[in-house]
Amino acid sequence: MDAKTGSIEGGCPMGHGDGGVRALLGRTNKDWWPEMLATEILNPNGPTNPYGDDYDYAEAFNTLDYNALKADLTALMTDSQPWWPADYGHYGPFFIRMAWHAAGTYRTADGRGGANSGQQRFAPLDSWPDNGNLDKARRLLWPIKQKYGKQISWADLFILAGNVAIESMGGPVFGFGGGRADVYEPERDIFWGSEDKWVNEGVQTRISPEHGMEVLEGPLAAIQMGLIYVNPEGPGGNPHDDAGMARDMRETFKRMAMNDEEIVALTAGGHTFGKAHGNGDPSTLGHAPAGGDLVAQGFGWVSGEEHGGIGEHTVTSGIEGAWTNTPDKWSENYFRLLLDYDYELVKSPAGANQWQPIDQKEEDMAPAAWDPSIKVPTMMTTADMALKRDPGFRKISEKFRTDHEAFKDAFARAWFKLTHRDMGPKVRYLGPEVPSEDLIWQDPIPAGKMPSDALVAEVKKKIADSDLTVSQLIKTAWASASTYRKSDHRGGANGARVALEPQKNWEVNEPAMLAKVIDTLNGLRGEMSLADAIVLGGVVALEKAGAKNVPFTGGRGDATQEQTDVESFDWMEPEADAFRNYVGKKKLAVKTEEMMLDRASLLGLSVPEMVVLIGGLRVLGANHGERGHGHFTKRSGQLTNDFFVNLYDMTNVWSESEGSNGEEYIAKDRKSGGETWRATRADLIFGSNSELRAIGEVYAENGNEEKFMTDFVKAWTKVMDADRFDLTWAKYHK
Structure with a gap:
């Protein structure tokens, strides 16, 4: 496959001496297709939505004539078009492949990929060899998308078309849930690989028999x-x-x-x-669609033969x-x-x-x-x-x-899982065909009960009067909530799965410390859910540390071990977490600070939110294992801007710690030569990177102490509440 044109034969267009390997994001669309128009220059602040910021897709979907849409899709299956005729007079298999490949890019390790935002419309996916000719399937769907407009997203339409295709050929379907909102440009934070050649260009499998995975x-x-x-x-x-x-x-x-x-x-x-x-x-x-001529209008892989291929x-x-x-x-x-x-x-x-x-x-x-x-x-x-x-x-x-009935049931359930895995909790599913059964891969959580103000006040006082420290409470709340990832909406504080296998034994969570905090909270929470008590513990810690008016919204439920898919949660264990200054034993293929950006992205954080959170977590004592690196304060446990003030203090001079392989550093006083601080890469990056430093300097300025505290509390609360779909999506199910 020619990487530029998408043809089966030919070489790679790269001329990079370093092989073009990008540690975090790998190859970009511009690498593969150098002449591609760089529209991202107009979106410096992230993707935009042509419907405007007030557009609510879930609300629009609920106005859809669902049965009429399915009838139109059913009719399309046998409406063969001369410009791309249907095999056997039926487009069903074609649309099954389209839906499968829209969903099949999902990977559980980081929750990215999948059908959730309609990414198959954009490069590189629209031009992958494995997605050959699916551009025609999307064009066949266009009249239907045009008809129903903003009531049905491309992302939902891809999957629903696959379901209708199966049904129209007599196959089994378990159900369908809508609610996948489109995006309107490629998701550029997805790492698709660092190879400079496509499949069929002599590239070997990514798995080596000698080295395993x-x-x-x-x-x-x-x-x-x-x-x-x-x-x-x-x-x-x-x-x-x-x-x-x-x-x-x-x-x-x-x-x-x-x-x-x-x-x-x-x-x-x-x-x-x-x-x-x-x-x-x-x-x-x-050419593949991304490298095609203007006259091709996005069609790819057009044959030069007289019959048109x-x-x-x-x-x-x-x-x-x-x-x-x-x-x-x-x-x-x-x-x-x-x-x-x-x-x-x-x-x-x-x-x-x-x-x-x-x-x-x-x-x-x-x-x-x-x-x-x-x-x-x-x-x-x-x-x-x-x-x-x-x-x-x-x-x-x-x-x-x-046992064909067993096969039918297994296929229907596996297809439903394939096409819905990245949608998150079932409360985010919309439409009349959402199955009532709770499936373990949906990470079910029993409905929580909203605690009364009196109960909240009572439990807060008990936690404040306990022997739990600010550091322990902050670490536990962060360990619980920071598992959330916006990619597939898994994880988060709701469910209190931090107290269950496998999370309770993750090294990053300091199992012995975590068990003590959980046991203590269980003894103090009364009728409050453990999930709420963990988050409330973080509120208590911040107020002890000097923060004011820390918000708390209760109503979380507690999941059971039986409701937890241990194997799939295992993939979510962090190899590094810069927020806790943690790096595991496994040698990382990317730099610690790049892992930091990746985790912040999955949490849905902006750059300022990431900066203020790390600065606050350092002085609150959130480091893994009481690690002193980056704890740039003499007021431990107080929410201050000391991390930035002391990092930018020019009386210090930094050098790498001997034998640390570029992970740890020591600061010494320029005059006395005495050691003042210790740090990791995830600390010093806020001084060495100009963009991060520019934000950190704002928080270090005299008079911005209150701003620092306010911004930290806001970002902290965002992480604690990131998974509260039980509240935000309830209105769509009335």
């Missing part, structure tokens, strides 16, 4: 650059690596919070429908053929064909590796997509063959073959 960078889930999941031809394109194929599938799906049964159900269910496209010459394909001649993945003999309807045929036949390796017309049944019966062959009177062999990819060859996958495949 260590080479799969940070939060990434896809096995190669430009893929949603795995290379269907095999690891690095090798169709004979059976063990590697199963390994790649397990690891990439695990990083999207899917287990073996869900892997089999999704693969088999998705491949029950439709066909792959490789019946042409891939060298004739033109559509219909019978379409080339997308390069693999050619249907998986089943009934590609336009739900059936039991996938497992029967996979398990009953022996397969041989063949090449598609486009040159891709695929597997074909040996001596296939005519009744088991598929109709040609362009002429149902013609019979053609079905096929399987190397990924499909893993469901037969891997013992664990094979056992599940055999089960689903004999």
Whole structure:
């Protein structure tokens, strides 16, 4: 795949001597497509919404004629257009792929990706090799989007179209929840990888047999650059690596919070429908959408052949053929064909590796997509063959073959999980088809009870009179609330999961200290939820530290261990947390300060909010393990601006601590040479980086002590309340 044009052949346009590796964000759209118009210059303060700041998508969605929209989508499925004709006269498989690939970029490690904001419309996703020709699916949807306008987002429309596609072909659907608001430019804080080549350019899998997962960078889930999941031809394109194929599938799906049964159900269910496209010459394909000419109007991969590369001649993945003999309807045929036949390796017309049944019966062959009177062999990819060859996958495949109802239920639930995983708590789901069942991956929390003013005052006094310190209360409240991430709306203080596995044993949370605080709060809170008591403890600590009028909004619930998906929460454990001056034992691939920015971004913080929070947390004693680094104050436990005042004191001179590998530093007095302070990278960055320093200097100025305290309390409260969808979304369910 040519990285500039999107063609299957060709090299990378990069000319960077350093390989262009960007530690935090990796490749940018400008790297891949240098001539792309840089519209972000007009949005220096972040993305804008053409509907205006007052537009409320959830409110608009609730005015939608949902049944009429579904009827229009159903009619679209069989309304084949000559500019992109439907295989078998039905667009259903095409829209299933579109919805799957919109949602399938989700990764549980940082909650980024997924369908939640309609990112498939923008580069780089609109031009990934794995998303080839989905630009046509979006254009097919345009008349419907145009008709319903602001009542339905592209993000919701992608997923609903996939559901309707399944239903229109007789397949099982578990439900649908709307509420995904669109954004109108690429989300630039997502790290998609640092490779300078796409899949099919000789790039090997990101998993190394020698080094396991260590080479799969940070939060990434896809096995190669430009893929949603795995290379269907095999690891690095090798169709004979059976063990590697199963390994790649397990690891990439695990990083999207899917287990073996869900892997089999999704693969088999998705491949029950439709066909792959490789019946042409891939060298004739033109630019991907992001690199196309003006006259292409956003269409990509246009063939230079006389036939235009559509219909019978379409080339997308390069693999050619249907998986089943009934590609336009739900059936039991996938497992029967996979398990009953022996397969041989063949090449598609486009040159891709695929597997074909040996001596296939005519009744088991598929109709040609362009002429149902013609019979053609079905096929399987190397990924499909893993469901037969891997013992664990094979056992599940055999089960689903004999129990089709179990297969239907597993597929419907796995599809719902795939397409809704990044939406957050169920209260954010809208529409008449939201399932009533609570699912563990939705992180359910029992409804909380709003505490009375009298109860709040009583518990506050008990906490204030206890032996819990300002440092302990601040650390515990921060540990609870700072798990929130805006990417998929998981985590946060609601539910008090900091008291449950796995969070209660995370090293960053100082388990022994945390257990003491939780035990004490449980003994003091009375009828108040533990989640509320933890946040209220932070309020008490701040007031002890000198803050005034610290807001508190109760009503949080307490989750149980049974309601907690331990494995998926494990992915959320911080490797570093600059807010607590913590760096774990694992050597980080990026700098500590870059991890700081990433965590602040997931918390939804602005630069000033991040700066004031870290400055305040340092003097309050929030450092992990009583670490003295960055504790630039003689008034420990008081909410002062001392961190900035002392950091910018020019009587100090800094040097790196011996043997610290650039992580720790010592300040000495310029005159006496005596040691004054110790710091980490996450401290000194607020003096060395000009932008952070500019903000920190505001808080260090004489007369801004009160501003510092006010701004800290505001930012602190924002983090404590970040996950209160039980309050903010309640109005949409009346």
